[in-house]
Amino acid sequence: MHFSTISTAIRTLLTFIILPSTVSSTAHPFITTYQFAKGTWVENIAVLSNGSLFVSLLDRPQLQLINPFADPPTTTLIHDFSPYLDLLDIAEISPYIFAVIAGSFSATTFTLRPHSFSVWKIDMRHSTSRASKIADITEALSLNGIARLNLHAVLISGSTAGNVLYLNTETGAYNITIDDATMKVVPSAMLPVDINGMKILDDSLPYTNSLGKTFYR
DSSP states (O other), X not given: OBOGGGHHHHHHHXXXXXXXXXXXXXXXXXXXXOOOOTTXXXXXXXXXXXXXXXXXXXXXXXXXXXXXTSSSOEEEEEEEOTTSOXXXXXXXXXXXXXXXXXEOBOTTTOBBOTTOOEEEEEEOSSSSOEEEEEEEOTTOSOOOOEEEEETTEEEEEETTTTEEEEEETTTXXXXXXXXXXXXXXXXXXXXXXXXXXXXXXXXXXXXXXXXXXXXXX
8 A cells, every 4th residue: 555646635634634723822821841953753652650651653663752841841761662653542451551552654654554563562561661471463454542341352443444353461362342433534525544443441442444534432
């Protein structure tokens, strides 16, 4: 799958996504927690119980930890996932243990290498972090969102294919568990991007279809 021929459409979409909201900043002031270098693409955030922030980067395969309480705030590289090109969503599956998606989408050339995505475990319970691969999800065209189901399992959005996968984080076994029309690419979409972010809420699964501009549960 090659995206370079539609990079203009992508940049237009990104401009739309990152433009400031029209909501008054006076009533709801924003505070910069940490300023990365220009060109950094922060993909997702997970909050640790101590208030620190895990951030996954899309422009490079790095997991960074922000300490917002330092003066000034600091960031620490937790793990570099090279030769992967990027990281996507991240979720805490048990206290100080996280699951993160690593893949091969280039934010520079806007190209994607299908069937190249994996899910990794990050263990922060020790003096130094420990990274270990949970599974290669070779059947997936691409992966995007991740949500904790229980202490031993997560759900993952299979973007492009438009489905949800179940992954046992202990054994690495996985399968497609939800495949619904609302998760698919819409005919008017500029890109083959469909189901994206999702979270477990009580006994339901709220999720977005990015280019469908829809939110479902």
